[in-house]
Amino acid sequence: MAIESDVLVIGGGLAGLTSALAAAQADIDVRLVTYKQSTLQQASGLVDVLGYRPNGDGPISNPFEAIPSLPVEHPYQTVGVDAVRTALSLFDEVTDYAGSHTDANALIPTHGGTIKPTARYPQSACAGIASDNRPMLLVGFDSITDFDAPLAADHLTSTGVPFDVRGVTIQFPGDLSADAKVTRYAKLLDTNGDVTVSETGGGGHRPARDALADRVKIYLDDETRVGFPAVLGDANAATVRATLGTSLGADVFEVPMGPPSLPGLRLEDQLFDALSDAGGFIESGNPVIDYTDDGSGTVEKVIVERNGAEIPMRAEQYILATGGLVGKGVESNREGVYEPIFGCHVAHDADRYEWFDEAVFGEHSFARFGVDTDTTLRPVDESGNIEFENLRAAGAVLGGYDYAAEKSASGVSIATGYTAGMNAATTVAQTNNVS
Known part of the structure; x- marks a missing residue:
């Protein structure tokens, strides 16, 4: 018998925690499943929205003013400036972080x-x-x-x-x-x-x-x-x-230091506590290894490996927040680049030599590999068709931006995580009202 919830979030990083928290605060039954310890222990603990433009110009004084000029495929353009602000307000509500008093970036020594x-x-x-x-x-x-x-x-x-x-x-x-x-x-x-x-x-x-x-x-x-x-x-x-x-x-x-990062671990504790307080259920240490669908573009359930057993988990809505190339949410082999759980399409050049720039600090296309989505963060295939009606993606698993060069990783995770969580929660609420 499958374990059931309204929304199931896969991934325990900043995007997964934000999406789960947003849905849970909307009075939706949420389960978060994460395999490994959060990547927050690898982070500095700073939350960057946008430090530099994609062409390297910067540092940017006001990230909110710069967002509208980003390329159309950038996740910030998908969710919009207002969603970035609202998502950060949720972050401010559940953490003790500073910086909310101004739109301007702070300059912090490393x-x-x-x-x-x-x-x-x-x-x-x-x-x-x-x-x-x-x-x-x-x-x-x-x-x-x-x-x-x-x-x-x-x-x-x-x-x-x-x-x-x-x-x-x-x-x-x-x-x-x-x-x-x-x-x-x-x-x-x-x-x-x-x-x-x-x-x-x-x-x-x-x-x-x-x-x-x-x-x-x-x-x-x-x-x-x-x-x-x-x-x-x-x-x-x-x-x-x-x-x-x-x-x-x-x-x-x-x-701020490199990994392992105590500020990152402290932030992780605050977010996990906030999710628990909001009624979200957290399961860690067990990977999602597979899924089943109904043949018409709807995920029926995912399979979680727990102590060698395959445990089915079912939800009305699913959120994919497994990270990018570093977090193994996007993987590659000699055949190409792919998302390993649902097989979501990841756009990439067939010629592997085109994935890299000759210059060490050049514009490497692999840095922008990730899942493409529609305006509600549902993954789309090569033709732009929605792959799964009830699956959304958030955070570093998304394509279209180079978070390391832009210094935008945390901001994108928070903004897209919030948007994915709220979209999933709204869909569940609408479905329940109709039924």
């Missing part, structure tokens, strides 16, 4: 010393915003080699930021191993557990936050804000920053 335009950003990054002219001290840990604070400071200075910035590298207090995971740093600061420190003359113990602040104080000059790698706690991150800030007499912020 761990490489670059400046990234972004529309929404964690509270932990607020004090590091590049439009602030206060002097900044960046603090790196010698055991976290991904963040070279002095080098990042030099790079920031070379970009012409309107503030003085220095970088120092210190040893993180305690006896964490050189290859400790970022979650170990976060947990130690979360609990404020005692660590062994050498400053007391060979083996004293101090709370971790106090010991860290003491090691930074000696490097402070006139800086009124201090940036650390994004490892400052998890469950108690705000408290960790506040405690360090009080000890240092400066505003403390986190510099």
Whole structure:
């Protein structure tokens, strides 16, 4: 017997979570099925709407003003500017992110010393915003080699930021191993557990936050804000920053890092909590491996593999949010490019050499591979015909845009996820009213 719901979302990333949340808040029975842990742990935690134009021009000051000039095949053109705004309002409602006070992009320093335009950003990054002219001290840990604070400071200075910035590298207090995971740093600061420190003359113990602040104080000059790698706690991150800030007499912020990303994991927790609060059901760790249809373009059910057993799941509406080439929502072989669950059409040149540009940073067509849709995000075939009446696609599985070059991944996921979820919920409601 099949497990039933009104809307079944396949994929637990930003697009899947947003679509499930939008449908659940519309009082629709929603089930989200995701195979692997969300890709949010691989993300910086910043939410970009549009940082650069497809031709590379930028950074863009106001992404909402730039959206209408995007190519017609871009997902933003499919859903429209108003849907982008409404979707972000839903995001703002269920998270504690900053940036909703303005349409303009914020400029946030990254761990490489670059400046990234972004529309929404964690509270932990607020004090590091590049439009602030206060002097900044960046603090790196010698055991976290991904963040070279002095080098990042030099790079920031070379970009012409309107503030003085220095970088120092210190040893993180305690006896964490050189290859400790970022979650170990976060947990130690979360609990404020005692660590062994050498400053007391060979083996004293101090709370971790106090010991860290003491090691930074000696490097402070006139800086009124201090940036650390994004490892400052998890469950108690705000408290960790506040405690360090009080000890240092400066505003403390986190510099977004590469994977694994604690800001990304914190965002994932907020979205999963919001979906649960809205009544959505979440099942993780089990892949969708197949589907059946009624022969006339309607998905009847999908098959989920659970501990070696094939479990049928049935819904009135389905949302495909499995990611792009990176997330395995789009795959390729010597025969071509394809969407692996439903076999949705993915436009691509038959000549594999045409998938790439000769220039390393050229316009690679593979970056825009994905499912094409109609105006309601239903996948269409090569002739533009709807492939499945009750299936919609959202997020990186969509084609027509290069999210890495545009810095638009999160925005597209949120906007198309919201639109897919609301379209699915509206269709279910209309069907139920008719019946």
